[in-house]
Amino acid sequence: MFLKQLEVMGFKSFAERISVEFVPGVTAVVGPNGSGKSNIIDAIRWVLGEQSAKSLRGSKMEDVIFAGSDSRKALNIAEVTLVLDNEDGALPIDYSEVSVTRRVYRSGDSEYLLNKQPCRLKDIIELFMDSGLGKEAFSIISQGKVEEILNSKPEERRTIFEEAAGVLKYKSRKKKAENK
Ligand code: ATP
Numbered sequence: 001m002f003l004k005q006l007e008v009m010g011f012k013s014f015a016e017r018i019s020v021e022f023v024p025g026v027t028a029v030v031g032p033n034g035s036g037k038s039n040i041i042d043a044i045r046w047v048l049g050e051q052s053a054k055s056l057r058g059s060k061m062e063d064v065i066f067a068g069s070d071s072r073k074a075l076n077i078a079e080v081t082l083v084l085d086n087e088d089g090a091l092p093i094d095y096s097e098v099s100v101t102r103r104v105y106r107s108g109d110s111e112y113l114l115n116k117q118p119c120r121l122k123d124i125i126e127l128f129m130d131s132g133l134g135k136e137a138f139s140i141i142s143q144g145k146v147e148e149i150l151n152s153k154p155e156e157r158r159t160i161f162e163e164a165a166g167v168l169k170y171k172s173r174k175k176k177a178e179n180k
Pocket residue numbers: 011012013014031032033034035036037038039040063064065066067068
């Protein structure tokens with residue numbers, strides 16, 4: 001599984017629709033301070049279901065919608081689509097290419113799409129659980145995260161290893177079964 005494309009529209013500093021194509025190998029995003037590098041990572045985290053405005057460096061979810069600039073009006077909708085190559089079947093879904101879309105309106109309404117079909121947040125979380133790419137997964141290491149991992153309690157640190165080992169989904173199913 002690898003990232004193929006990221007499409008961002010009205011999300012944070014990206015008022016215009018932008019599309020980033022990822023090629024095999026390492027991609028580096030460079031630019032001056034405040035030019036939107038971290039916003040690209042936030043977009044990936046957000047489309048994968050991030051619910052915490054704080055981890056997206058805002059105070060409420062509406063803060064991810066383009067807030068306007070000297071030359072441009074604020075927008076009312078933010079949309080991000082992430083396309084992944086799933087030829088190797090790493091994601092438990094019968095498609096060789098998977099696209100995930102998330103939209104949010106200023107009214108607070110939110111929509112998720114999986115391969116262009118409306119779905120629930122839960123479907124997205126489950127699809128990416130144990131893939132290493134979930135919103136809390138180890139594949140995104142933000143500033144300060146290394147320190148946080150070192151300072152965390154052993155039980156919290158264990159979650160990272162469980163995700164890497166791919167057992168998180170079984171734990172979550174077990175918990176669900178026990179609740180019933
Ligand atoms: P650094 O090198 O300092 O880490 P960066 O390239 O990572 O910078 P970002 O943090 O991605 O920069 O972008 C910050 C910019 O995004 C700020 O100028 C901020 O005003 C802008 N921004 C964030 N949210 C919004 C929003 N909702 N509407 C418009 N602009 C926004």
